[in-house]
Amino acid sequence: KNIQSDEQPPLRIAVASNFKNTLIELVADFKRQHAYPITISSASTGALYQQIIKGAPFDIFFAADELRPNKLIKQGLAQHTQLYAYGRVALYSAKTQFNYAQQPQTLPSTCRIGIANPAYAPYGIAAQKVINDISALSQCQLIKGSNIAQAFQFTQLQTVDLGVVAYSHVLEQSIEQSQYQLLNERYSVAQALVVLNNSNHKHTDNRAAQFVAYLHSANAQQIISHSGYKGVAK
Amino acid sequence: MSFGSSELMAFWITFKLALLTSGLLMVICIPLAWWLNNSRSLVSRLIESLVTLPVVLPPTVLGFYLLMAFAPTTILGEQFEALTGQQLAFSFSGILLGSLFYSLPFAMQPLQTAFAQFDNKALDAAHSLGASPVEAFFRVTLPLCKHGIISAALLCFAHTVGEFGVILMIGGNIPGETQVLSVAIFDAVETMDYAKAYNLSAALLIFAVVTLVMINILKRKEQDYAKC
Amino acid sequence: MSFGSSELMAFWITFKLALLTSGLLMVICIPLAWWLNNSRSLVSRLIESLVTLPVVLPPTVLGFYLLMAFAPTTILGEQFEALTGQQLAFSFSGILLGSLFYSLPFAMQPLQTAFAQFDNKALDAAHSLGASPVEAFFRVTLPLCKHGIISAALLCFAHTVGEFGVILMIGGNIPGETQVLSVAIFDAVETMDYAKAYNLSAALLIFAVVTLVMINILKRKEQDYAKC
């Protein structure tokens, strides 16, 4: 069990699943200076949003888009949003005998593409843009995962020919260079966070703000870009 | 409330899936449950436990492992593709297979309870009247265990209708083929189209209540003779 | 395999949740099932069907509606907070309540099957020997329906262990408080930590197999007298 230095509850961070692994690294780094307990809860951006408006005890919310943070502000649950990373997307194919990722135009006519669901997943919206732009992809059947991790898994297991996936996953899973193609920054997903109003009453020492401030440090920015995101350094 | 064609399609797929799943599970599980209840070997005890296992795995995780098994690189996926020319993952056959696996324990438990409480003495009478073991099973055991069988089929049906973690993973959400109602409702909630989620849920619940009330009244009518 | 403290915590919370859920459900459902099986009113047929309903809703959707019901703005959420000073959603009490709701049908079905097959004639004997209806229920009905009760408790326990859609939604995945094993495994799969997902699943399955084999052997040993 964590030994709490004081009576205060831990700093509770809610994070969209795609950023969780990166956040774990960030928290580990942050803890070298600040010894207080931090818990991380992850789920899809949509689920977290719903939990927050129903009173979930989170202090900071790392969304996978800007939409949900903005909504929270409109609802008076937070003061301002802040971008923390741009998620980058890549084309990825695990079918090693082909070269679909580099040359999507070689896809067969009965192709299947794995994407996150554009109806609600931020990475899905980006993927939809990619498909609209690359004509070779528009003929394919779309296999929609409920989030970007599922899209990656579909692709990795070769149940789809090609996936529009998060670059962070590609790096994390050490995918060979030949199997993916990192796409233009145009398709990046702007990911924003908010500090929730509730939080300020709970901690005397502005922990949430401290953590958010830490994100702008060089260390933090390096971790973020190493994980496959584009940093937001000013 | 009014529904678009994709929702009506989802209704239809859900219904078809649930019906096929519960039907096939009855065909598989009735003999299996009977055997498990009559065998005393350790193997049968082990199988009995294995059969309950799918229930302890979170559906999405089960779905993930099933997807691994369905991938074209596995024997199962390969053979299926060779046989049907179709991929197992993201097809109706795939979600059917997943549902069978997922609802198996909910078929087995009520069946085993029913068979365990069944009094074998009636079988002696059937045999003395010339009924072979198979005939006696169909004409005596099954009707006397009807309550448990209905209960098992009901649970399977309902459970398959509500299933979604597994299907989300191995179905791929293809409208008209693998997009079932539960996934459509989940999508609506995620899209924050709460009105649609609410309407679909309400329609599903009304359909379920009506079916269940009918079955329960039926069950009740025919039940009393069992207490002889 | 080795687990960190947060996984051990998740194990413990899962175990506690499953045990409490199945225990409480037995306390609630045994009288309820008994009443439903003995009443012939239309109301009881309706309740019987309502009780099966949670099973047809996709867990996440059910979780969403439960979350709405648990919000501090509702009567339920308000009363709970007034009474305990704690919020219902995102607390252990909250996920317990959600689990109770979610696993209810899996407790009810086997119990109702067992009670339906139970032969009331034994009760006459108990009454003639001076046992009051309540005493007869505990000393005659319950022991003779033991198989169904074990089956119900087993399904509840297993089902609660595997539950995750509802808990993810109303629990908020807070480590040490509402993060159960199934959510942890789901998380591991989502974050593509496959080794961890595999280890946790394996541990869960081994635990489940051992428990189930033990229960099934026990069940078998004691079963035969029921066929009198």
Added chain:
Amino acid sequence: MLNVDCHLTLPGQTLSYQLKTPEEITCLGIKGDSGCGKTTLLRIIAGLEHQAHGYVEFAQQQWQYTQQQKFIHASERNIGFVFQDARLFAHLSVAQNIQFKGNKRALPGFEFKRVIETLDVGHLLNRRPVNLSGGEKQRVAIARALTSKPRYLLFDEPLTGIDHNHKVIILDYLAQLKYEYAIPMIYVSHLDDELKKISDGTINLNHKNNPFTMLSNPNRAHG
């Protein structure tokens, strides 16, 4: 001793009983064709037919009077009931069946040891009902009823399926119980010799009018 004015509606028929017997009877025999309503009468007297309407008085005990909302629950009538079909508890051993009510203090005449010996069930105590023969079940059922400290005894064809040797011993014992302790009993049987041996008068349910016949019986109880 018996005063019943009662009816019960079953699916397809209504059974009604108007029966009144002299007070000085200790054991009332009942006979009649199968299906004429003997078991049902016994169940009404025992309080096991909750749908029965009317008046039931047995051995000066008013047990049911529907007009006055009076219905003593079966479990409070202090009866011992031997069912036509034994009805042992399948989950209990023979010993547990017999001691279902607990046997802290036995009534005189019903001492545990004496009952066990007379009914010859001592060697069966550890068995489960499923492992008994038909006659053994029946003997255990009689033992169970007798050790339950009954103040009244109701027997529904108790000795069917029991062989001659056991029958003689058991019937002697029952007659003795009646004679020495004046336990009010009802005894249903198809066999005249059984009835002649144990009962002081019999009701023949085949005869709708005037069903009662008094027997002059040497075994008539003291009380």
Added chain:
Amino acid sequence: MLNVDCHLTLPGQTLSYQLKTPEEITCLGIKGDSGCGKTTLLRIIAGLEHQAHGYVEFAQQQWQYTQQQKFIHASERNIGFVFQDARLFAHLSVAQNIQFKGNKRALPGFEFKRVIETLDVGHLLNRRPVNLSGGEKQRVAIARALTSKPRYLLFDEPLTGIDHNHKVIILDYLAQLKYEYAIPMIYVSHLDDELKKISDGTINLNHKNNPFTMLSNPNRAHG
């Protein structure tokens, strides 16, 4: 007619039978104290005890010979069996119970109408077993066994719980079946008058050595 050399191990005891009766018997009576093994013997003869080891021959039919791996399944022995406890099918009406085997062509002597009338079950045909009295169940069970086109008949205390009037009629009928059609039968009973009326010889299972007694019986079958 009967030749049994067989044993069966039950929990707690082993029952063994060495029985041989003359060939000219048509109906064999069996008696003995309750629990001595009458029902078990009948079940072995019927092929209902799969754990029994040994040799079973009845009316020139070799039904079991364990040493030679021979065991004719109960359903192929063409028997009619009246169980001590009726054992009706709870899910079927009386009519469906009686016609369980189908009654396309009845054997002579076993005509459906005749059986129904003799056993006086015509008015019960639409009832469920749960709605029958004890004696009615027993009569239906007899009717079911008789209409199943049996070539051999096994009766386990068939007339217990049946009133005197019905008993006389049924026993007469059974005796007539034996006499006219020479149907081989085994008849278990505790009552000597029943056995005297129907059987040509009896086995008393209480007597371990030499259990068989031949009766000179006026009802001896032609065949």
